[in-house]
Amino acid sequence: MLVCSWFSGLVAELCFVLLVMAFPAALIALAVARNGKLGPLWLPLAALTLILEACGVAILMLRGQILEAPWFGGFPVAAAIQIYGLWLGPLLLVALAYGLTFDRWELREEDLRRFNARRDRNGGRGQ
Amino acid sequence: MTASPVNPSIVASAVVYLALVTAVGIWAAGRTKSAKDFFIAGQKIGWVVTAFATMSAAFSGFVFMGGPGLMYRVGVASLFICIPVGFTSGFLCWVVGKRLRLLAGLREIYTVPDVILIRYGSRRASGLAAVAVIIGTIGYLGAQIQALGILIEMVFGTRAVLGQWSLPAAMILGCAVVVFYATAGGMVAGVYTDLFQGILMVAAAVAVFFYCFQSGGGLEAMSRSIVGSEAFGPSHLDPFGTLPVMTAMGFFFVFAVGLLGQPHMLHKFFMLSDPRDLKWMPLVIGLTQSACILIWLGIGLAVPALVAHGRMIALVNPDQAAPQFLLSFTPPILAGMVFAGVLAAIMSTADSFLNIGSAAIVRDLPKAFGRRVPNELLWGRVAVVGIAGFAAVFAFVYQDLIALVGTFAFGTFAAALAPAVAIGLNWRRVTAAAATASMATGMVVNLGLEFLSKQTFLDWLPSVSLKAGVLPAAVSLSASFTVLLFLTWLSPSRPQPDLDSDVDFVMDL
Numbered sequence: 121m122l123v124c125s126w127f128s129g130l131v132a133e134l135c136f137v138l139l140v141m142a143f144p145a146a147l148i149a150l151a152v153a154r155n156g157k158l159g160p161l162w163l164p165l166a167a168l169t170l171i172l173e174a175c176g177v178a179i180l181m182l183r184g185q186i187l188e189a190p191w192f193g194g195f196p197v198a199a200a201i202q203i204y205g206l207w208l209g210p211l212l213l214v215a216l217a218y219g220l221t222f223d224r225w226e227l228r229e230e231d232l233r234r235f236n237a238r239r240d241r242n243g244g245r246g247q
Numbered sequence: 248m249t250a251s252p253v254n255p256s257i258v259a260s261a262v263v264y265l266a267l268v269t270a271v272g273i274w275a276a277g278r279t280k281s282a283k284d285f286f287i288a289g290q291k292i293g294w295v296v297t298a299f300a301t302m303s304a305a306f307s308g309f310v311f312m313g314g315p316g317l318m319y320r321v322g323v324a325s326l327f328i329c330i331p332v333g334f335t336s337g338f339l340c341w342v343v344g345k346r347l348r349l350l351a352g353l354r355e356i357y358t359v360p361d362v363i364l365i366r367y368g369s370r371r372a373s374g375l376a377a378v379a380v381i382i383g384t385i386g387y388l389g390a391q392i393q394a395l396g397i398l399i400e401m402v403f404g405t406r407a408v409l410g411q412w413s414l415p416a417a418m419i420l421g422c423a424v425v426v427f428y429a430t431a432g433g434m435v436a437g438v439y440t441d442l443f444q445g446i447l448m449v450a451a452a453v454a455v456f457f458y459c460f461q462s463g464g465g466l467e468a469m470s471r472s473i474v475g476s477e478a479f480g481p482s483h484l485d486p487f488g489t490l491p492v493m494t495a496m497g498f499f500f501v502f503a504v505g506l507l508g509q510p511h512m513l514h515k516f517f518m519l520s521d522p523r524d525l526k527w528m529p530l531v532i533g534l535t536q537s538a539c540i541l542i543w544l545g546i547g548l549a550v551p552a553l554v555a556h557g558r559m560i561a562l563v564n565p566d567q568a569a570p571q572f573l574l575s576f577t578p579p580i581l582a583g584m585v586f587a588g589v590l591a592a593i594m595s596t597a598d599s600f601l602n603i604g605s606a607a608i609v610r611d612l613p614k615a616f617g618r619r620v621p622n623e624l625l626w627g628r629v630a631v632v633g634i635a636g637f638a639a640v641f642a643f644v645y646q647d648l649i650a651l652v653g654t655f656a657f658g659t660f661a662a663a664l665a666p667a668v669a670i671g672l673n674w675r676r677v678t679a680a681a682a683t684a685s686m687a688t689g690m691v692v693n694l695g696l697e698f699l700s701k702q703t704f705l706d707w708l709p710s711v712s713l714k715a716g717v718l719p720a721a722v723s724l725s726a727s728f729t730v731l732l733f734l735t736w737l738s739p740s741r742p743q744p745d746l747d748s749d750v751d752f753v754m755d756l
Binding site: 121122124125126128133136137140143144147148150151152168172176179180182183184186187191193194195196198199201202203206207208209210211213214215216217218219222223226227231232234235238239242 | 323326327329330332333334335336337338340341342343345346349352353354465466467469470474481482484485486487488492493496499500503504507522523525526527529530533534537540544669670672673674714715717721722725726729749752756
């Protein structure tokens with residue numbers, strides 16, 4: 121990303137968009153992986169990456185084509201992709217993926233038991 | 248914003264609002280008996296309150312007033328600042344939320360520099376984080392106090408009565424209310440006022456969106472009016488039409504990834520009573536943030552459409568978009584509610600910064616020098632008053648400078664803290680040296696680029712200009728991630744032998 125900001129033109133812009141859109145999912149993958157596996161989160165993370173990348177590239181490719189391009193949901197298609205795709209699309213995907221996989225991946229019963237045991241050993245601080 | 252005639256509904260809403268938050272402060276004072284209560288609300292807060300507090304602390308008055316104005320000026324490209332909220336709530340919980348909460352359950356952790364100290368075992372790294380928190384806090388807080396003064400001046404029409412003393416008097420009044428509840432009730436008052444403020448913000452934003460929709464004739468009618476007008480044209484609704492790609496995507500990057508370094512948001516995870524409460528927090532935070540952003544989108548579309556139709560005159564100052572729309576196209580009671588909502592947005596951000604700023608002075612800096620302040624509750628309260636006073640004086644004396652500092656506070660936090668916290672809590676190989684270098688790089692590059700590219704106070708300093716459209720905050724955030732990853736890559740490929748056992752345990756969960 122740092123390198124892209126020193127160049128201009130479509131290739132540099134495309135690289136910047138691709139990297140910016142991939143970065144959040146990469147950080148999530150680093151955080152949630154257990155023994156190198158993403159478990160039930162691989163599908164939502166793949167979907168998030170795909171949505172962000174596809175929307176970013178589509179908006180870039182549709183630049184300057186507001187009058188020629190079709191309209192969707194009350195907006196020219198580029199703005200519709202930005203609003204419905206980049207904003208509202210990931211909203212339910214990410215929030216529901218987090219909530220629905222929480223007990224079996226993010227914080228399992230077994231994790232909680234280990235945590236509570238350690239907390240008690242540390243002197244019963246917090247939960 | 249300029250002075251406008253006093254509107255009784257707006258005055259009444261503001262008075263009721265200020266009275267309510269003061270009452271919450273009085274109630275919370277009786278529940279604040281220890282430093283833990285003061286700094287992290289006793290770690291007894293449930294998920295709904297925490298979610299609303301996180302949302303309202305994240306959104307300042309900019310979302311309600313600055314956002315619609317920016318959209319009036321540059322079109323939908325401005326939305327790249329706020330649309331990351333679609334995924335950032337889950338992103339925040341996955342990347343740092345769980346580990347911050349679990350660590351705070353095992354150790355005495357009240358602040359982000361506390362986390363840095365335990366994770367890296369380095370007082371230098373923790374001290375540097377505290378310095379970043381203090382610099383950012385002064386900037387953010389000064390900007391909030393200044394905005395509070397301007398808004399109170401407008402709502403109560405004090406300029407006509409007090410003349411040149413109007414702004415300082417309005418700043419003192421607004422500041423006194425926030426300082427009262429932040430001092431008396433600490434974070435207990437902070438989170439419960441944030442809950443009330445958050446509900447007010449969501450209700451106001453949704454109601455205003457409805458009126459925008461109605462006044463403009465629907466989304467497509469507004470969009471077609473804008474595209475067909477000479478004043479705005481098709482580029483106004485082109486996401487990359489009015490801003491360079493690097494600027495628009497830079498906003499998206501900084502406001503998405505940079506969120507991981509915002510201490511006023513990370514701080515909320517320490518307060519959760521039960522780690523399992525994290526489960527539905529992303530849903531509540533994401534939905535409430537998105538609801539608030541409707542005001543940005545709604546007014547940002549409605550005002551250009553109304554101008555294109557000749558139903559509003561073109562704005563000389565784009566920041567007038569929201570006030571003009573509210574006063575002309577919504578019922579007075581709703582306008583009053585929105586102005587109270589803006590006060591709420593400003594105050595909820597300010598109270599969070601007062602708390603983390605006082606913690607940085609009373610806990611983090613002394614700990615970086617190997618010392619502890621004996622009575623943290625007492626000195627925490629004193630520090631809240633001190634920081635508020637300093638930020639208010641700074642904001643009043645250096646009005647232009649504080650606006651500048653306020654704009655780059657988010658980037659400073661992002662570049663200084665995001666890599667060390669987000670990568671450091673998820674990768675055992677990151678060393679204290681890499682974290683310290685990353686924080687120093689983020690802070691120096693961001694402050695240096697922002698200051699040298701925008702300052703006009705010191706003629707003798709060189710001006711730095713980046714390639715057209717590249718944001719200093721995006722450069723500094725990328726640079727601090729690069730430094731952290733590069734130095735970690737250079738280090739031996741095994742976990743740090745001196746990694747704290749509790750940190751190691753939490754990273755394993």
